[in-house]
Amino acid sequence: MSQETAALRLRRAIDRTRHATRGRAPVGRRPEEADDVRGFFATDGALGFDPLPFLRALHDAGSRAVVIGQVAGIMHGSAELTGDLDLLWDGTPDEARALRDALAACGCTEPPDLAREQVGYRVTGADGDLCTPVLRWGDMDVTPCLTRAETAHAPAGFTVRYAALDDLIRMRRALGRPKDHRRADELAHLRRTRPHTG
Numbered sequence: 582m583s584q585e586t587a588a589l590r591l592r593r594a595i596d597r598t599r600h601a602t603r604g605r606a607p608v609g610r611r612p613e614e615a616d617d618v619r620g621f622f623a624t625d626g627a628l629g630f631d632p633l634p635f636l637r638a639l640h641d642a643g644s645r646a647v648v649i650g651q652v653a654g655i656m657h658g659s660a661e662l663t664g665d666l667d668l669l670w671d672g673t674p675d676e677a678r679a680l681r682d683a684l685a686a687c688g689c690t691e692p693p694d695l696a697r698e699q700v701g702y703r704v705t706g707a708d709g710d711l712c713t714p715v716l717r718w719g720d721m722d723v724t725p726c727l728t729r730a731e732t733a734h735a736p737a738g739f740t741v742r743y744a745a746l747d748d749l750i751r752m753r754r755a756l757g758r759p760k761d762h763r764r765a766d767e768l769a770h771l772r773r774t775r776p777h778t779g
Contacts, residue, residue: 587656587733588741591633594655598622598630598662627664631706633735635666638683640739646670646680647730648743649712649752654764656733656743658771661764665709669744671727672698672713680711719755726752746772 607628632652639646650667651659670676677695684692687704694700698715702708714724730742744752746768753765 587731587743588735590658591652591656591733591741592736594662595631595633598627598664601662602627602630622662622664624664626708627662629706630664632666633706633737635683635687635704635707636741637735637737637739638686639668639679640741642679642682642686644670644679644683645676645727645742646711647727648741649726649749650709651764653743653749654768656741657746657749657768658775659764659767661767666707667709667712669712669714669723669726672715718752719757721751721755723748723752 605628636648646668647653647670648656648666649669650665651661651663652666654661655663670680680695681692684702684704687706689702689704691703693702693711695711699710699712701710712723714722714727716723726744726748729745729748731745733741733743735741750765750768750772753761753768
């Protein structure tokens, strides 16, 4: 899969989300209230979902955070839409500064406590979780996912780091919720039918 394809898949998914939610009224369900079957697309987080400005701000700030969750799945070819953007970061002071700069650039009015192993955030166009490897991920050590991440080049001139396909499948299996099993199965099928070349 080419790097350009990953970025274009994300762009197309954002467009599909906009089209699919056109006319959908908010129901008061925040992303943190997503259920374990339908996922975040069924929440208000899908309304106006566009993580690209924040991803660009991360690039501009020099962040090395890695996209995980369903946005990473979409970049690998998953057909399921989402309404949140989750990131894995290393927990270091330098990376925390980069994250704060990116969050501020995208309108974050309530800076999250980056001393925590997992914390929610909200910026214009996206909400999600910022996770460090300290967070328990079943029996999986996610630290190597940071160095094995793939890079996609967006047409607008910035790069996005996202979890490698095999790592993402393992992360899904480790979490083990119904939506994770479903999406891991989809990703494993993609792995078999379209060999990944990075």
